Structures are given as structure tokens and as C-alpha cells.
Amino acid sequence: MAALERNNKILLDLVRQPGNNLCADCGSPDPDWASYTLGVFICLNCSGLHRNLSAVSKVKSIRLDHWEDSLVEFMRERGNSVSKAIYEKCVPPFFYRPQQKDCVVLKDQWIRAKYERREFTGENSFPQAYSSDQFESTLWKKGRDNKQFLKRVFLLSHTDLTLRYFIKEDSKVPKAVISMKDLNAAFQPEKMSHAHGLQISYMEDERMRNLFVYHEDGQVIVSFFNAIRATRLAYLIKKHPSLRPSDLIPKLTTPCLKEGFMEKTGPTQREPFKKRWFTLCAVKRKLLYFKSPLDATELGAVFIGTESHGYSASQSSGRSVRGGRWHCEIALQTPDRQFVFRCEQDQDQREWLEAFRKVIAQPMTPEDYASKTPRLRRAATNTVGAPSPTF
Structure with missing residues (x-):
């Protein structure tokens, strides 16, 4: 003893x-x-x-x-x-x-x-696949307009710094060619109801586009994730040759600051409240909203600046009373208008307020000023089959 x-x-x-x-x-x-x-x-x-x-x-x-x-x-x-x-x-x-x-x-x-696997001991003289100039992987991808996952071939290239994906293994023409410029990747196991679920986001026609993919083998999906980070690093080194790679590492991939359902109303605050899925990205300083968590394309977005630029977040007094089941209100003030959201629980309200205030407290970068879009974009209404405006 x-x-x-x-x-x-x-x-x-x-x-x-x-x-x-x-x-x-x-x-x-x-x-x-x-x-x-x-x-x-x-x-x-x-x-x-x-x-x-x-x-x-x-x-x-x-x-x-x-x-x-x-x-x-x-x-x-x-x-x-x-x-x-x-x-x-x-x-x-x-x-x-x-x-x-x-x-x-x-x-x-x-x-x-x-x-x-002892990949980092220096014993292996050959480079890992995720370090290659080209990285190919076959993954299950969610369809854009349905819930079905289908096999797709993904190809990352250091040559032109893109991510391509193909409908079939022998396809010569890619379904999409995605630049590394605004690409982000984050694991979303709970959101996708799969332990290996990965969300890839990028800008397309000034709107956020999401791809949801997975692979049953954890090594395959994590290698793909690290290959994305390797390709992103190559892009950022080319874009910022004066910066050290260590300065660029935090910019490779970033998880969202806060996600979840809230209810929202329109610009007059007299419109009925509607339940939507919101994603707050601290890096881009944007609040995005979607009809559901696995939507391929955002319905709208609002830029969030600093307090000195007229932005603030506070618990709302509850002036907006049209419809809705939830009553824990948040007012997000911008120079152009006030946005009102409702949360289901007090804890949700506190977490969203904390997240908004964290973004507002961050100093703005030159990139933030360049991408500043103060008004919430409305979904397109001129295209056949496009959703109607929600604000």
C-alpha cells in the first residue's frame, strides 16, 4: 500500500x-x-x-x-x-x-x-497523400435539392489552387470548379447526423454555397480535410508572399462562432416571425441565414461591424409582436436598420448575444472593409423557381 x-x-x-x-x-x-x-x-x-x-x-x-x-x-x-x-x-x-x-x-x-502510423517521426521518407500537388478522393455528397447522398469524385490541385468535383469517376468535365479564395471546411457531425460529416463552404455569385460530404473511413475524410488545408495554405502563401506561413495557419479553416435556429421578422418589424437556421462567421463578420441546416445556398446575410461603426446587440424590449412561438428577443442594430430575432430559450439568447458582441468587439481588417455589405441581401426573385424575398 x-x-x-x-x-x-x-x-x-x-x-x-x-x-x-x-x-x-x-x-x-x-x-x-x-x-x-x-x-x-x-x-x-x-x-x-x-x-x-x-x-x-x-x-x-x-x-x-x-x-x-x-x-x-x-x-x-x-x-x-x-x-x-x-x-x-x-x-x-x-x-x-x-x-x-x-x-x-x-x-x-x-x-x-x-x-x-508514426507519420510525423521523420521515419517515413515518402510524403503523405495530403501533401501532394494533387489529391483525389471519392466522397458521399448531399444533393443540392434533395436529402440523398451520392458518390462524387473530388480533386484538389496546387497547380491552379482549386477544388473540383465530378459526377462520375470517368468524367472529363467537372460539375464545379471552386477557388481556394473563400473556401472553408469544418466538421459538422451533429448537424449532418454523421460522425464524419464535413461541410465545405465557398462564395458563388456573392452568396454562400455549402457542400455536405462524408466518408465512412475516418482516415479518408480527415486526409481530405488536411489536403484542403494544404491547398489553402498554398493559395495564401501566393496571395501574401510577405507573410510567414505561421501567420497564415489560423486562416486555413475556421469553425463558425455560433449556429442554430432563431425566428426572424422583416424590416418593418410587423411581418410574421419565421424560423430560420443562422450561422455566425467571426472571420467574415457575417450572419448568414438558411431555411434549414443543410441548405446548399444562403437566403441572406448581414455584415456585422464594430461599435464605433454603429453596430450593437442587445436584449430586445419585445416591440415586435406579429406571430412566432418564441419570445426571447435580440435586437441587432446596424447603421441602416435594426434586425429583430427571437430565441427559444434564455440560454440561446445569452449565447447569441455573447457571440454577436464578440464579433462587434473585434477590430476590422482591410479585408473586412473591402467585403462590407451592411444591408441584408434578399433572395433573388427574378429567377424562375427562386425563393421569394423574406424581408
């Missing part, structure tokens, strides 16, 4: 040291598990993923399990900093390093790439 208590105390001291006090794989604070074959301290969630790598990683709780002297000594010799120098020696700058709140497939493939 004395030896057990002594070893657990040593481990608790080790896990408080700089480097060890964060999960070696996702950065979560205060890890209380460890891989005693790899010598890393990890969080509970990552320990579950390590259990799937039984050939290379075996885990124990540093508080509850029995630790032999030899294992404790190995943890003392290794630890997170030493192990990272081995297993993360050659991580490509564009490769996404998952954080605590990221989805399981990103964490799982990061852990497998490091420890199972």
Missing part, C-alpha cells in the same frame, strides 16, 4: 509539471490518465481513443490504478514534452491539431497518425 501511494503521488507531481499538465493529444487541462507504453499524460476522452490502439498504447488512471515502479520511472523519463519531440517531430504546418472541443474523428485520426 505504501508503494502504491508513493507511486500515485509521484504521478500526481509529474502531471502538474509544465507540458504534462495539458493532454498530450487535445490540450485539455489537468489530464488524469496516461499511456504507459508511450509515456504521455492524456485526458479521459483521449484515453478512450488510445484503447483502440492496443498494439501501441496501453492506458492507466494515474489516480485509481496500480502503477509498478518501472512504469512510473518510464513516465518520469518521458512525459509529454519528450514524447512530442519524438511523435510530432515533423508535423506539416497545415495539419490540423485538434483541440478539446473538436469532434471525435479529428482526435482519433490525430492520435492514430502520431502513434499508430
